[in-house]
Amino acid sequence: LRTILLGPPGAGKGTQAEKIVEKYNIPHISTGDIFRDNIKNGTELGKKAQEYMNKGELVPDDLVIEIATDRLLKDDCKNGFLLDGFPRTVYQAEKLDAFLEAHGQELDKVIDLEVGEDLLMIRLTGRRVCKACGASYHVVNIPPKKEGICDKCGGELIQRPDDNAETAKNRIDVYNEQTRPLVDYYEKAGKLASIDGSTPLEQTFKDIVAALGE
Numbered sequence: 001l002r003t004i005l006l007g008p009p010g011a012g013k014g015t016q017a018e019k020i021v022e023k024y025n026i027p028h029i030s031t032g033d034i035f036r037d038n039i040k041n042g043t044e045l046g047k048k049a050q051e052y053m054n055k056g057e058l059v060p061d062d063l064v065i066e067i068a069t070d071r072l073l074k075d076d077c078k079n080g081f082l083l084d085g086f087p088r089t090v091y092q093a094e095k096l097d098a099f100l101e102a103h104g105q106e107l108d109k110v111i112d113l114e115v116g117e118d119l120l121m122i123r124l125t126g127r128r129v130c131k132a133c134g135a136s137y138h139v140v141n142i143p144p145k146k147e148g149i150c151d152k153c154g155g156e157l158i159q160r161p162d163d164n165a166e167t168a169k170n171r172i173d174v175y176n177e178q179t180r181p182l183v184d185y186y187e188k189a190g191k192l193a194s195i196d197g198s199t200p201l202e203q204t205f206k207d208i209v210a211a212l213g214e
């Protein structure tokens with residue numbers, strides 16, 4: 001299965017991605033996670049990406065494309081993958097198409113998670129992530145058993161630096177300007193499945209599986 005999860009910040013891409021990769025046994029490739037790992041490890045790439053991420057802007061295309069295609073060349077992607085947060089511009093999508101074509105591969109489906117802006121803001125500002133393992137929670141919707149502590153590993157839960165209200169709003173605006181055109185792009189390619197991402201997460205997952213096939 002070769003698939004992309006599209007959708008605005010806070011639509012639930014990361015949350016659903018965890019469930020999708022488990023069911024279909026494919027690697028989860030999140031460009032956002034790759035950048036955050038690099039920031040944590042203090043790499044040059046991390047330093048470059050951080051400047052943009054902290055403002056809620058997109059990291060420059062060329063940097064992202066190189067990272068994503070390097071990752072797609074790894075052995076575990078031979079039989080499928082889930083891309084989360086990539087592509088994010090029409091230019092990135094064109095480069096991905098060219099890459100897949102050059103490797104004799106084709107996308108099966110693009111899942112577009114749709115959620116209204118008010119709900120996105122509630123989800124983003126209420127999100128807490130585990131400093132140690134990256135697991136994601138929500139203070140109201142998906143609270144951890146013990147406040148501030150990760151259920152899975154006992155790590156400390158923190159707010160992502162780009163989840164404050166001002167930066168979150170900017171990320172949504174950037175999505176509408178630069179990423180939303182991809183909905184049309186994949187619709188025209190006959191690949192798009194639009195899913196309501198505002199439903200409870202088990203329902204959203206069922207709808208995604210129905211679109212991808214068992």
Ligand code: AP5
Pocket residue numbers: 007008009010011012013014015016031032033035052053056057058059060061064084085086087088089092123124126127128136137138139141142162171197198199200201202204
């Ligand atoms: P990235 O890490 O990709 O972030 P994003 O797209 O902004 O998406 P989020 O991780 O914020 O949201 P999500 O949809 O995964 O939602 P989640 O499941 O956590 O990118 C970060 C930055 O990196 C970008 O701003 C950019 O600078 C850079 N970058 C990355 N890729 C790039 C690219 N290709 N090109 C250029 N730059 C790039 O859910 C959100 C919250 O809601 C959680 O608290 C969750 O618990 C809760 N929730 C989820 N689903 C439900 C539900 N059904 N019901 C109730 N609550 C729910």
Ligand code: ZN
Pocket residue numbers: 130131132133134135150151152153154155
């Ligand atoms: Zn954890």
